[in-house]
Amino acid sequence: MPDQPDTHVRTVSDRVARIHWSPELSERGWQAAVDVVRRDVAAALVDHDRVEALVAVDDAQSHRIATWSGLRREGVQRGVDGDRVVYARLVDDVPVHEPHGFRALLNSFLPRKRAISQMLIRDTSPEPRVLLCQLTYKTDWDLPGGVVEVGESPQLAVAREVEEELGLEIAAGQLVLTDWLPPWGGWDDALCLVFDGGTHDPSLVGRIVPQAREIRSAEFCTLAEVDERAADFSARRIRSALANLGGGPAYTESGR
Incomplete structure:
Protein backbone atom coordinates (compact mmCIF):
# COMPACT_ATOMS: atom_id res chain seq x y z
CA MET A 1 0.00 0.00 0.00
CA PRO A 2 1.57 3.33 -1.02
CA ASP A 3 2.40 5.89 1.63
CA GLN A 4 -0.09 8.68 2.12
CA PRO A 5 1.17 12.08 0.94
CA ASP A 6 2.28 14.59 3.58
CA THR A 7 0.09 17.30 2.07
CA HIS A 8 -3.17 17.36 0.19
CA VAL A 9 -4.19 20.24 -2.09
CA ARG A 10 -7.67 20.47 -3.58
CA THR A 11 -9.63 23.10 -5.45
CA VAL A 12 -12.52 24.37 -3.31
CA SER A 13 -13.88 27.09 -5.61
CA ASP A 14 -12.96 28.98 -8.76
CA ARG A 15 -9.15 29.41 -8.67
CA VAL A 16 -9.05 28.82 -4.92
CA ALA A 17 -7.19 25.86 -3.44
CA ARG A 18 -7.00 24.56 0.11
CA ILE A 19 -3.97 22.80 1.51
CA HIS A 20 -3.96 20.32 4.38
CA TRP A 21 -0.96 18.59 5.91
CA SER A 22 -0.81 15.40 7.93
CA PRO A 23 0.10 15.13 11.62
CA GLU A 24 3.07 13.04 10.51
CA LEU A 25 4.47 16.04 8.63
CA SER A 26 4.15 18.20 11.73
CA GLU A 27 5.98 15.56 13.74
CA ARG A 28 9.06 15.88 11.52
CA GLY A 29 9.67 19.32 12.97
CA TRP A 30 8.37 22.66 11.82
CA GLN A 31 11.39 23.59 9.67
CA ALA A 32 11.20 20.42 7.58
CA ALA A 33 7.43 20.79 7.34
CA VAL A 34 7.75 24.42 6.22
CA ASP A 35 9.90 23.38 3.26
CA VAL A 36 7.23 20.92 2.09
CA VAL A 37 4.24 23.23 2.60
CA ARG A 38 5.99 26.21 1.02
CA ARG A 39 6.83 24.13 -2.05
CA ASP A 40 3.27 22.84 -2.44
CA VAL A 41 1.73 26.30 -1.93
CA ALA A 42 3.96 27.69 -4.68
CA ALA A 43 2.99 24.83 -6.98
CA ALA A 44 -0.73 25.38 -6.30
CA LEU A 45 -0.45 29.09 -7.09
CA VAL A 46 0.53 28.24 -10.66
CA ASP A 47 -3.08 27.28 -11.38
CA HIS A 48 -4.87 29.16 -8.59
CA ASP A 49 -5.11 32.75 -7.38
CA ARG A 50 -5.41 31.80 -3.73
CA VAL A 51 -4.23 28.96 -1.51
CA GLU A 52 -5.67 28.71 2.00
CA ALA A 53 -5.32 26.53 5.07
CA LEU A 54 -7.66 26.05 8.01
CA VAL A 55 -5.83 25.34 11.25
CA ALA A 56 -7.39 24.33 14.55
CA VAL A 57 -6.98 27.14 17.08
CA ASP A 58 -5.12 24.89 19.54
CA ASP A 59 -2.67 23.38 16.99
CA ALA A 60 0.38 25.50 17.80
CA GLN A 61 2.75 23.55 15.56
CA SER A 62 0.53 23.92 12.49
CA HIS A 63 0.15 27.65 13.16
CA ARG A 64 3.92 27.92 13.03
CA ILE A 65 4.11 25.87 9.86
CA ALA A 66 1.41 27.93 8.13
CA THR A 67 3.06 31.22 9.06
CA TRP A 68 6.59 30.42 8.05
CA SER A 69 5.37 28.82 4.84
CA GLY A 70 4.27 32.32 3.80
CA LEU A 71 0.55 32.00 4.52
CA ARG A 72 -0.90 35.15 6.10
CA ARG A 73 -3.31 34.89 8.99
CA GLU A 74 -6.71 36.31 7.99
CA GLY A 75 -9.03 35.56 10.91
CA VAL A 76 -10.99 32.88 12.74
CA GLN A 77 -13.70 30.76 11.14
CA ARG A 78 -16.12 29.63 13.82
CA GLY A 79 -17.68 26.17 13.65
CA VAL A 80 -19.80 23.81 15.71
CA ASP A 81 -16.99 21.24 15.55
CA GLY A 82 -14.33 23.71 16.62
CA ASP A 83 -12.91 27.02 15.47
CA ARG A 84 -10.30 27.25 12.72
CA VAL A 85 -7.80 29.98 11.94
CA VAL A 86 -7.80 30.93 8.26
CA TYR A 87 -4.43 31.35 6.60
CA ALA A 88 -3.98 32.20 2.91
CA ARG A 89 -1.54 33.30 0.25
CA LEU A 90 -2.53 35.13 -2.93
CA VAL A 91 -0.75 34.82 -6.22
CA ASP A 92 0.24 38.51 -6.18
CA ASP A 93 1.43 38.66 -2.55
CA VAL A 94 4.94 40.10 -2.28
CA PRO A 95 7.47 37.27 -1.79
CA VAL A 96 8.36 36.64 1.84
CA HIS A 97 12.10 37.06 1.19
CA GLU A 98 11.49 40.71 0.27
CA PRO A 99 11.28 43.21 3.17
CA HIS A 100 7.72 44.36 2.41
CA GLY A 101 6.51 40.78 2.06
CA PHE A 102 8.13 39.71 5.33
CA ARG A 103 6.67 42.69 7.19
CA ALA A 104 3.22 41.94 5.77
CA LEU A 105 3.55 38.35 6.94
CA LEU A 106 4.51 39.42 10.47
CA ASN A 107 1.75 42.02 10.50
CA SER A 108 -0.84 39.34 9.75
CA PHE A 109 -0.25 37.38 12.95
CA LEU A 110 1.37 39.67 15.51
CA PRO A 111 -1.00 40.75 18.33
CA ARG A 112 -3.20 43.79 17.81
CA LYS A 113 -5.05 45.81 20.43
Missing part, protein backbone atom coordinates in the same frame (compact mmCIF):
# COMPACT_ATOMS: atom_id res chain seq x y z
CA ARG A 114 -8.27 47.74 20.13
CA ALA A 115 -7.79 51.46 20.79
CA ILE A 116 -10.45 53.77 22.20
CA SER A 117 -10.04 57.54 22.28
CA GLN A 118 -11.95 59.72 24.73
CA MET A 119 -11.99 63.46 25.39
CA LEU A 120 -11.90 65.10 28.82
CA ILE A 121 -13.98 68.29 28.43
CA ARG A 122 -14.48 70.50 31.48
CA ASP A 123 -16.48 73.65 32.18
CA THR A 124 -15.63 76.81 34.12
CA SER A 125 -17.72 76.03 37.21
CA PRO A 126 -15.89 76.42 40.56
CA GLU A 127 -16.48 72.73 41.29
CA PRO A 128 -14.78 70.41 38.75
CA ARG A 129 -17.29 69.16 36.16
CA VAL A 130 -16.69 67.00 33.10
CA LEU A 131 -18.85 66.36 30.06
CA LEU A 132 -20.51 62.94 30.17
CA CYS A 133 -22.68 61.28 27.54
CA GLN A 134 -25.78 59.23 28.25
CA LEU A 135 -25.51 56.41 25.73
CA THR A 136 -28.28 54.51 23.96
CA TYR A 137 -26.56 51.13 24.08
CA LYS A 138 -25.65 50.87 27.79
CA THR A 139 -26.99 52.17 31.07
CA ASP A 140 -23.82 53.85 32.37
CA TRP A 141 -22.64 57.26 31.18
CA ASP A 142 -19.19 57.81 29.70
CA LEU A 143 -16.79 60.37 28.30
CA PRO A 144 -17.35 61.34 24.64
CA GLY A 145 -15.25 59.39 22.18
CA GLY A 146 -15.11 56.02 20.49
CA VAL A 147 -13.09 53.34 18.75
CA VAL A 148 -10.08 54.37 16.67
CA GLU A 149 -10.39 53.16 13.08
CA VAL A 150 -7.62 51.12 11.46
CA GLY A 151 -4.85 53.45 10.30
CA GLU A 152 -6.40 56.46 12.08
CA SER A 153 -4.60 58.79 14.48
CA PRO A 154 -6.10 58.41 17.99
CA GLN A 155 -5.88 62.19 18.48
CA LEU A 156 -7.82 62.87 15.29
CA ALA A 157 -10.20 59.99 15.99
CA VAL A 158 -11.50 61.51 19.23
CA ALA A 159 -12.12 64.89 17.58
CA ARG A 160 -14.00 63.09 14.79
CA GLU A 161 -16.11 61.16 17.30
CA VAL A 162 -16.98 64.31 19.27
CA GLU A 163 -18.08 66.04 16.07
CA GLU A 164 -20.07 63.04 14.83
CA GLU A 165 -21.76 62.24 18.14
CA LEU A 166 -22.25 65.72 19.64
CA GLY A 167 -21.93 68.14 16.73
CA LEU A 168 -19.05 69.95 18.47
CA GLU A 169 -15.78 70.92 16.80
CA ILE A 170 -13.20 70.61 19.57
CA ALA A 171 -9.57 69.89 18.77
CA ALA A 172 -7.99 67.24 20.97
CA GLY A 173 -5.16 68.56 23.10
CA GLN A 174 -2.38 66.63 24.77
CA LEU A 175 -2.67 63.02 25.85
CA VAL A 176 -3.65 62.99 29.52
CA LEU A 177 -3.96 59.28 30.28
CA THR A 178 -3.45 55.82 28.81
CA ASP A 179 -5.74 53.33 30.53
CA TRP A 180 -5.51 49.60 29.86
CA LEU A 181 -8.87 47.81 29.95
CA PRO A 182 -8.66 44.07 30.70
CA PRO A 183 -10.95 41.59 28.90
CA TRP A 184 -14.50 42.05 30.16
CA GLY A 185 -18.04 40.98 29.30
CA GLY A 186 -17.23 39.47 25.90
CA TRP A 187 -14.76 42.22 24.92
CA ASP A 188 -11.06 41.66 24.32
CA ASP A 189 -8.67 43.94 26.16
CA ALA A 190 -8.14 47.48 24.87
CA LEU A 191 -6.19 50.67 25.39
CA CYS A 192 -8.22 53.79 26.22
CA LEU A 193 -6.44 57.07 25.40
CA VAL A 194 -7.85 60.17 27.11
CA PHE A 195 -7.07 63.52 25.46
CA ASP A 196 -7.51 66.98 26.94
CA GLY A 197 -10.55 68.75 25.48
CA GLY A 198 -9.97 71.99 27.36
CA THR A 199 -12.23 74.13 29.55
CA HIS A 200 -15.44 75.66 28.15
CA ASP A 201 -18.36 77.79 29.23
CA PRO A 202 -21.27 75.74 30.65
CA SER A 203 -23.38 77.02 27.72
CA LEU A 204 -21.47 74.54 25.52
CA VAL A 205 -24.15 71.92 26.24
CA GLY A 206 -26.70 74.13 24.49
CA ARG A 207 -24.81 73.70 21.20
CA ILE A 208 -24.77 69.91 21.41
CA VAL A 209 -26.63 68.06 18.65
CA PRO A 210 -26.64 64.44 19.85
CA GLN A 211 -26.39 61.65 17.31
CA ALA A 212 -29.70 59.91 18.04
CA ARG A 213 -28.39 56.44 17.24
CA GLU A 214 -25.80 56.51 20.05
CA ILE A 215 -26.34 59.55 22.31
CA ARG A 216 -29.42 60.31 24.41
CA SER A 217 -28.03 63.41 26.10
CA ALA A 218 -24.84 65.01 27.39
CA GLU A 219 -24.25 67.05 30.55
CA PHE A 220 -21.46 68.56 32.60
CA CYS A 221 -21.29 66.41 35.74
CA THR A 222 -19.64 66.84 39.11
CA LEU A 223 -17.37 64.09 40.37
CA ALA A 224 -20.16 62.91 42.66
CA GLU A 225 -22.44 62.63 39.61
CA VAL A 226 -19.68 60.85 37.71
CA ASP A 227 -19.49 58.27 40.50
CA GLU A 228 -23.27 57.86 40.37
CA ARG A 229 -23.73 57.64 36.61
CA ALA A 230 -20.54 56.09 35.21
CA ALA A 231 -19.22 52.55 35.60
CA ASP A 232 -16.71 52.26 38.40
CA PHE A 233 -13.76 51.81 36.04
CA SER A 234 -14.86 54.83 33.99
CA ALA A 235 -15.16 56.95 37.13
CA ARG A 236 -11.67 55.90 38.20
CA ARG A 237 -10.34 56.76 34.74
CA ILE A 238 -11.92 60.23 34.84
CA ARG A 239 -10.49 60.97 38.29
CA SER A 240 -7.04 59.77 37.20
CA ALA A 241 -7.19 61.92 34.06
CA LEU A 242 -8.23 65.00 36.04
CA ALA A 243 -5.47 64.41 38.57
CA ASN A 244 -2.90 64.23 35.79
CA LEU A 245 -3.87 67.39 33.88
CA GLY A 246 -0.68 69.27 33.07
CA GLY A 247 1.48 66.46 34.42
CA GLY A 248 2.38 64.66 31.19
CA PRO A 249 0.99 61.33 29.98
CA ALA A 250 0.22 58.81 32.72
CA TYR A 251 -0.69 55.13 32.69
CA THR A 252 -3.38 53.23 34.60
CA GLU A 253 -5.04 49.84 34.42
CA SER A 254 -8.84 49.95 34.62
CA GLY A 255 -8.45 53.44 36.07
CA ARG A 256 -6.10 52.35 38.86
Whole structure:
Protein backbone atom coordinates (compact mmCIF):
# COMPACT_ATOMS: atom_id res chain seq x y z
CA MET A 1 0.00 0.00 0.00
CA PRO A 2 1.57 3.33 -1.02
CA ASP A 3 2.40 5.89 1.63
CA GLN A 4 -0.09 8.68 2.12
CA PRO A 5 1.17 12.08 0.94
CA ASP A 6 2.28 14.59 3.58
CA THR A 7 0.09 17.30 2.07
CA HIS A 8 -3.17 17.36 0.19
CA VAL A 9 -4.19 20.24 -2.09
CA ARG A 10 -7.67 20.47 -3.58
CA THR A 11 -9.63 23.10 -5.45
CA VAL A 12 -12.52 24.37 -3.31
CA SER A 13 -13.88 27.09 -5.61
CA ASP A 14 -12.96 28.98 -8.76
CA ARG A 15 -9.15 29.41 -8.67
CA VAL A 16 -9.05 28.82 -4.92
CA ALA A 17 -7.19 25.86 -3.44
CA ARG A 18 -7.00 24.56 0.11
CA ILE A 19 -3.97 22.80 1.51
CA HIS A 20 -3.96 20.32 4.38
CA TRP A 21 -0.96 18.59 5.91
CA SER A 22 -0.81 15.40 7.93
CA PRO A 23 0.10 15.13 11.62
CA GLU A 24 3.07 13.04 10.51
CA LEU A 25 4.47 16.04 8.63
CA SER A 26 4.15 18.20 11.73
CA GLU A 27 5.98 15.56 13.74
CA ARG A 28 9.06 15.88 11.52
CA GLY A 29 9.67 19.32 12.97
CA TRP A 30 8.37 22.66 11.82
CA GLN A 31 11.39 23.59 9.67
CA ALA A 32 11.20 20.42 7.58
CA ALA A 33 7.43 20.79 7.34
CA VAL A 34 7.75 24.42 6.22
CA ASP A 35 9.90 23.38 3.26
CA VAL A 36 7.23 20.92 2.09
CA VAL A 37 4.24 23.23 2.60
CA ARG A 38 5.99 26.21 1.02
CA ARG A 39 6.83 24.13 -2.05
CA ASP A 40 3.27 22.84 -2.44
CA VAL A 41 1.73 26.30 -1.93
CA ALA A 42 3.96 27.69 -4.68
CA ALA A 43 2.99 24.83 -6.98
CA ALA A 44 -0.73 25.38 -6.30
CA LEU A 45 -0.45 29.09 -7.09
CA VAL A 46 0.53 28.24 -10.66
CA ASP A 47 -3.08 27.28 -11.38
CA HIS A 48 -4.87 29.16 -8.59
CA ASP A 49 -5.11 32.75 -7.38
CA ARG A 50 -5.41 31.80 -3.73
CA VAL A 51 -4.23 28.96 -1.51
CA GLU A 52 -5.67 28.71 2.00
CA ALA A 53 -5.32 26.53 5.07
CA LEU A 54 -7.66 26.05 8.01
CA VAL A 55 -5.83 25.34 11.25
CA ALA A 56 -7.39 24.33 14.55
CA VAL A 57 -6.98 27.14 17.08
CA ASP A 58 -5.12 24.89 19.54
CA ASP A 59 -2.67 23.38 16.99
CA ALA A 60 0.38 25.50 17.80
CA GLN A 61 2.75 23.55 15.56
CA SER A 62 0.53 23.92 12.49
CA HIS A 63 0.15 27.65 13.16
CA ARG A 64 3.92 27.92 13.03
CA ILE A 65 4.11 25.87 9.86
CA ALA A 66 1.41 27.93 8.13
CA THR A 67 3.06 31.22 9.06
CA TRP A 68 6.59 30.42 8.05
CA SER A 69 5.37 28.82 4.84
CA GLY A 70 4.27 32.32 3.80
CA LEU A 71 0.55 32.00 4.52
CA ARG A 72 -0.90 35.15 6.10
CA ARG A 73 -3.31 34.89 8.99
CA GLU A 74 -6.71 36.31 7.99
CA GLY A 75 -9.03 35.56 10.91
CA VAL A 76 -10.99 32.88 12.74
CA GLN A 77 -13.70 30.76 11.14
CA ARG A 78 -16.12 29.63 13.82
CA GLY A 79 -17.68 26.17 13.65
CA VAL A 80 -19.80 23.81 15.71
CA ASP A 81 -16.99 21.24 15.55
CA GLY A 82 -14.33 23.71 16.62
CA ASP A 83 -12.91 27.02 15.47
CA ARG A 84 -10.30 27.25 12.72
CA VAL A 85 -7.80 29.98 11.94
CA VAL A 86 -7.80 30.93 8.26
CA TYR A 87 -4.43 31.35 6.60
CA ALA A 88 -3.98 32.20 2.91
CA ARG A 89 -1.54 33.30 0.25
CA LEU A 90 -2.53 35.13 -2.93
CA VAL A 91 -0.75 34.82 -6.22
CA ASP A 92 0.24 38.51 -6.18
CA ASP A 93 1.43 38.66 -2.55
CA VAL A 94 4.94 40.10 -2.28
CA PRO A 95 7.47 37.27 -1.79
CA VAL A 96 8.36 36.64 1.84
CA HIS A 97 12.10 37.06 1.19
CA GLU A 98 11.49 40.71 0.27
CA PRO A 99 11.28 43.21 3.17
CA HIS A 100 7.72 44.36 2.41
CA GLY A 101 6.51 40.78 2.06
CA PHE A 102 8.13 39.71 5.33
CA ARG A 103 6.67 42.69 7.19
CA ALA A 104 3.22 41.94 5.77
CA LEU A 105 3.55 38.35 6.94
CA LEU A 106 4.51 39.42 10.47
CA ASN A 107 1.75 42.02 10.50
CA SER A 108 -0.84 39.34 9.75
CA PHE A 109 -0.25 37.38 12.95
CA LEU A 110 1.37 39.67 15.51
CA PRO A 111 -1.00 40.75 18.33
CA ARG A 112 -3.20 43.79 17.81
CA LYS A 113 -5.05 45.81 20.43
CA ARG A 114 -8.27 47.74 20.13
CA ALA A 115 -7.79 51.46 20.79
CA ILE A 116 -10.45 53.77 22.20
CA SER A 117 -10.04 57.54 22.28
CA GLN A 118 -11.95 59.72 24.73
CA MET A 119 -11.99 63.46 25.39
CA LEU A 120 -11.90 65.10 28.82
CA ILE A 121 -13.98 68.29 28.43
CA ARG A 122 -14.48 70.50 31.48
CA ASP A 123 -16.48 73.65 32.18
CA THR A 124 -15.63 76.81 34.12
CA SER A 125 -17.72 76.03 37.21
CA PRO A 126 -15.89 76.42 40.56
CA GLU A 127 -16.48 72.73 41.29
CA PRO A 128 -14.78 70.41 38.75
CA ARG A 129 -17.29 69.16 36.16
CA VAL A 130 -16.69 67.00 33.10
CA LEU A 131 -18.85 66.36 30.06
CA LEU A 132 -20.51 62.94 30.17
CA CYS A 133 -22.68 61.28 27.54
CA GLN A 134 -25.78 59.23 28.25
CA LEU A 135 -25.51 56.41 25.73
CA THR A 136 -28.28 54.51 23.96
CA TYR A 137 -26.56 51.13 24.08
CA LYS A 138 -25.65 50.87 27.79
CA THR A 139 -26.99 52.17 31.07
CA ASP A 140 -23.82 53.85 32.37
CA TRP A 141 -22.64 57.26 31.18
CA ASP A 142 -19.19 57.81 29.70
CA LEU A 143 -16.79 60.37 28.30
CA PRO A 144 -17.35 61.34 24.64
CA GLY A 145 -15.25 59.39 22.18
CA GLY A 146 -15.11 56.02 20.49
CA VAL A 147 -13.09 53.34 18.75
CA VAL A 148 -10.08 54.37 16.67
CA GLU A 149 -10.39 53.16 13.08
CA VAL A 150 -7.62 51.12 11.46
CA GLY A 151 -4.85 53.45 10.30
CA GLU A 152 -6.40 56.46 12.08
CA SER A 153 -4.60 58.79 14.48
CA PRO A 154 -6.10 58.41 17.99
CA GLN A 155 -5.88 62.19 18.48
CA LEU A 156 -7.82 62.87 15.29
CA ALA A 157 -10.20 59.99 15.99
CA VAL A 158 -11.50 61.51 19.23
CA ALA A 159 -12.12 64.89 17.58
CA ARG A 160 -14.00 63.09 14.79
CA GLU A 161 -16.11 61.16 17.30
CA VAL A 162 -16.98 64.31 19.27
CA GLU A 163 -18.08 66.04 16.07
CA GLU A 164 -20.07 63.04 14.83
CA GLU A 165 -21.76 62.24 18.14
CA LEU A 166 -22.25 65.72 19.64
CA GLY A 167 -21.93 68.14 16.73
CA LEU A 168 -19.05 69.95 18.47
CA GLU A 169 -15.78 70.92 16.80
CA ILE A 170 -13.20 70.61 19.57
CA ALA A 171 -9.57 69.89 18.77
CA ALA A 172 -7.99 67.24 20.97
CA GLY A 173 -5.16 68.56 23.10
CA GLN A 174 -2.38 66.63 24.77
CA LEU A 175 -2.67 63.02 25.85
CA VAL A 176 -3.65 62.99 29.52
CA LEU A 177 -3.96 59.28 30.28
CA THR A 178 -3.45 55.82 28.81
CA ASP A 179 -5.74 53.33 30.53
CA TRP A 180 -5.51 49.60 29.86
CA LEU A 181 -8.87 47.81 29.95
CA PRO A 182 -8.66 44.07 30.70
CA PRO A 183 -10.95 41.59 28.90
CA TRP A 184 -14.50 42.05 30.16
CA GLY A 185 -18.04 40.98 29.30
CA GLY A 186 -17.23 39.47 25.90
CA TRP A 187 -14.76 42.22 24.92
CA ASP A 188 -11.06 41.66 24.32
CA ASP A 189 -8.67 43.94 26.16
CA ALA A 190 -8.14 47.48 24.87
CA LEU A 191 -6.19 50.67 25.39
CA CYS A 192 -8.22 53.79 26.22
CA LEU A 193 -6.44 57.07 25.40
CA VAL A 194 -7.85 60.17 27.11
CA PHE A 195 -7.07 63.52 25.46
CA ASP A 196 -7.51 66.98 26.94
CA GLY A 197 -10.55 68.75 25.48
CA GLY A 198 -9.97 71.99 27.36
CA THR A 199 -12.23 74.13 29.55
CA HIS A 200 -15.44 75.66 28.15
CA ASP A 201 -18.36 77.79 29.23
CA PRO A 202 -21.27 75.74 30.65
CA SER A 203 -23.38 77.02 27.72
CA LEU A 204 -21.47 74.54 25.52
CA VAL A 205 -24.15 71.92 26.24
CA GLY A 206 -26.70 74.13 24.49
CA ARG A 207 -24.81 73.70 21.20
CA ILE A 208 -24.77 69.91 21.41
CA VAL A 209 -26.63 68.06 18.65
CA PRO A 210 -26.64 64.44 19.85
CA GLN A 211 -26.39 61.65 17.31
CA ALA A 212 -29.70 59.91 18.04
CA ARG A 213 -28.39 56.44 17.24
CA GLU A 214 -25.80 56.51 20.05
CA ILE A 215 -26.34 59.55 22.31
CA ARG A 216 -29.42 60.31 24.41
CA SER A 217 -28.03 63.41 26.10
CA ALA A 218 -24.84 65.01 27.39
CA GLU A 219 -24.25 67.05 30.55
CA PHE A 220 -21.46 68.56 32.60
CA CYS A 221 -21.29 66.41 35.74
CA THR A 222 -19.64 66.84 39.11
CA LEU A 223 -17.37 64.09 40.37
CA ALA A 224 -20.16 62.91 42.66
CA GLU A 225 -22.44 62.63 39.61
CA VAL A 226 -19.68 60.85 37.71
CA ASP A 227 -19.49 58.27 40.50
CA GLU A 228 -23.27 57.86 40.37
CA ARG A 229 -23.73 57.64 36.61
CA ALA A 230 -20.54 56.09 35.21
CA ALA A 231 -19.22 52.55 35.60
CA ASP A 232 -16.71 52.26 38.40
CA PHE A 233 -13.76 51.81 36.04
CA SER A 234 -14.86 54.83 33.99
CA ALA A 235 -15.16 56.95 37.13
CA ARG A 236 -11.67 55.90 38.20
CA ARG A 237 -10.34 56.76 34.74
CA ILE A 238 -11.92 60.23 34.84
CA ARG A 239 -10.49 60.97 38.29
CA SER A 240 -7.04 59.77 37.20
CA ALA A 241 -7.19 61.92 34.06
CA LEU A 242 -8.23 65.00 36.04
CA ALA A 243 -5.47 64.41 38.57
CA ASN A 244 -2.90 64.23 35.79
CA LEU A 245 -3.87 67.39 33.88
CA GLY A 246 -0.68 69.27 33.07
CA GLY A 247 1.48 66.46 34.42
CA GLY A 248 2.38 64.66 31.19
CA PRO A 249 0.99 61.33 29.98
CA ALA A 250 0.22 58.81 32.72
CA TYR A 251 -0.69 55.13 32.69
CA THR A 252 -3.38 53.23 34.60
CA GLU A 253 -5.04 49.84 34.42
CA SER A 254 -8.84 49.95 34.62
CA GLY A 255 -8.45 53.44 36.07
CA ARG A 256 -6.10 52.35 38.86
